[in-house]
Amino acid sequence: MTGATIFEPVxxxxxxxxxxxxxxxxxAVENSPDPVPEALLAALRDATLRRSVxxxxxxxxxxxxxxxxxxxxxxxxxxxxxxDDIAARLTAGGWNSLPAADRAVLALVxxxxxxxxxxxxxxAGDSWVDGTPTxxxxxQRRSQIPRGDLRQSLSRLRAAGLVRVVPARPRPGAVPQSTxxxxxxxxxxxxxxxxxxxxxxxxxxxxxxxxxxxxxRRRRENHEGGAQ
Amino acid sequence: xxxxxxxxxxxxxxxRARAAGPLRTPPDAPVPDGMIRLAEPDGTAAWLVxxxxxxxxxxxxxxxxxxxxxxxxxxxTARLLAATLRCCWEDPHEPPWPxxxxxxxxxxxxxxxxxxxxxxxxxxxxxxxxxxRLDQAGWLLWDEAAGAVRLGPRVALWSGSDxxxxxxxxxxxxxxxxxxxxxxxxxxxxxGAGQAPAPEPAPGPGPGEDR
Numbered sequence: 001m002t003g004a005t006i007f008e009p010v011x012x013x014x015x016x017x018x019x020x021x022x023x024x025x026x027x028a029v030e031n032s033p034d035p036v037p038e039a040l041l042a043a044l045r046d047a048t049l050r051r052s053v054x055x056x057x058x059x060x061x062x063x064x065x066x067x068x069x070x071x072x073x074x075x076x077x078x079x080x081x082x083x084d085d086i087a088a089r090l091t092a093g094g095w096n097s098l099p100a101a102d103r104a105v106l107a108l109v110x111x112x113x114x115x116x117x118x119x120x121x122x123x124a125g126d127s128w129v130d131g132t133p134t135x136x137x138x139x140q141r142r143s144q145i146p147r148g149d150l151r152q153s154l155s156r157l158r159a160a161g162l163v164r165v166v167p168a169r170p171r172p173g174a175v176p177q178s179t180x181x182x183x184x185x186x187x188x189x190x191x192x193x194x195x196x197x198x199x200x201x202x203x204x205x206x207x208x209x210x211x212x213x214x215x216x217r218r219r220r221e222n223h224e225g226g227a228q
Numbered sequence: 229x230x231x232x233x234x235x236x237x238x239x240x241x242x243x244r245a246r247a248a249g250p251l252r253t254p255p256d257a258p259v260p261d262g263m264i265r266l267a268e269p270d271g272t273a274a275w276l277v278x279x280x281x282x283x284x285x286x287x288x289x290x291x292x293x294x295x296x297x298x299x300x301x302x303x304x305t306a307r308l309l310a311a312t313l314r315c316c317w318e319d320p321h322e323p324p325w326p327x328x329x330x331x332x333x334x335x336x337x338x339x340x341x342x343x344x345x346x347x348x349x350x351x352x353x354x355x356x357x358x359x360x361r362l363d364q365a366g367w368l369l370w371d372e373a374a375g376a377v378r379l380g381p382r383v384a385l386w387s388g389s390d391x392x393x394x395x396x397x398x399x400x401x402x403x404x405x406x407x408x409x410x411x412x413x414x415x416x417x418x419x420g421a422g423q424a425p426a427p428e429p430a431p432g433p434g435p436g437e438d439r
Contacts, residue, residue, distance in 0.1 A: 007280075020283060023284040024292070026280075027286070031285075031296070032295070032296075036292075060262070061246070062246075090244065095248055161297070
């Protein structure tokens with residue numbers, strides 16, 4: 001009962017050393033909550049071995065995601081996420097949906113921490129992980145969710161890696177706030193196309209009558225027409 | 229079914245298990261590549277659990293000095309799993325799955341021995357939170373209405389070396405002297421896990437990680 005046969009087509013032709021390196025890299029990107037610096041693992045640094053990691057992930061509905069530079073030294077970091085086609089089928093099948101209250105709270109964190117700062121031009125790039133922390137008081141004011149339910153939602157989202165707690169940035173003259181939230185490390189796992197779709201959903205929700213929203217709708221219609 | 233369709237179905241089954249934990253299926257459902265099938269003792273259903281090579285599991289994180297997934301209340305959660313293992317793993321020379329159902333009260337008694345004296349309300353609160361967490365992740369099956377607990381399908385992934393350590397743990401935990409009515413649960417626990425809400429559960433050998 002090894003169960004490892006699913007990966008054999010990828011691993012069979014590798015030397016024992018390369019096989020170990022590929023398996024370690026696979027395990028690291030699949031299980032580490034944060035992206036893995038490529039300096040740590042030969043199979044992430046080497047393009048040929050990295051392709052084997054990608055092939056292993058593809059067999060189980062996953063893909064390798066480059067998480068961009070982080071920490072000191074600016075080296076590349078890698079994680080894994082759902083393949084776009086698989087994510088679409090999971091969503092369509094109702095798998096893994098969050099309770100409505102949790103989705104509302106998560107959307108508020110994304111809007112205040114990332115979408116608004118990006119619109120204002122204070123946040124560059126397409127990452128959904130970094131941004132301006134949203135104080136818990138802001139969530140209480142905006143969510144219309146009872147305080148106890150909000151606390152439970154935030155606790156579930158935090159346990160799932162969808163939000164993380166950071167110290168609130170003190171504002172001049174204001175009473176220091178205790179807790180603030182940013183999107184959690186799971187957002188590193190979004191593929192480039194998933195990050196774009198998320199951004200587009202916010203544009204469609206916030207400004208459905210804008211030329212940008214019209215362009216998004218047009219492109220999606222063309223894409224769907226072309227796919228049929 | 230062509231090979232291409234088969235590969236797509238396998239990929240989707242693995243992704244579902246990643247999203248929701250072990251998959252509960254009809255007893256005769258096909259087993260996707262790389263998964264193991266665990267029959268329910270009463271034959272009404274089976275669990276499909278993905279299995280990766282031992283050298284590609286969560287242990288790699290510690291070897292690389294990487295942090296594991298966040299787990300709330302890790303100590304109490306581990307104690308609760310240990311208590312469930314002590315109560316449900318009848319013969320530690322046999323595989324832990326499926327084990328026997330235990331009454332919730334029985335598991336809570338062992339849990340109480342492991343945590344030491346606590347205020348009754350705090351004891352109950354941490355036990356219920358741990359039961360819920362472990363049930364969602366597939367480490368145990370908790371039938372809240374029936375007050376019964378069983379080991380979950382994920383325990384079938386423990387390796388031989390994991391089991392050697394767990395056998396020692398099992399022997400080191402005192403089994404409670406319970407009255408017969410709390411040893412026998414009111415009914416079997418047959419399901420409930422597999423609905424884990426966490427988006428990317430970190431599968432792994434023990435609850436000292438996660439997901």
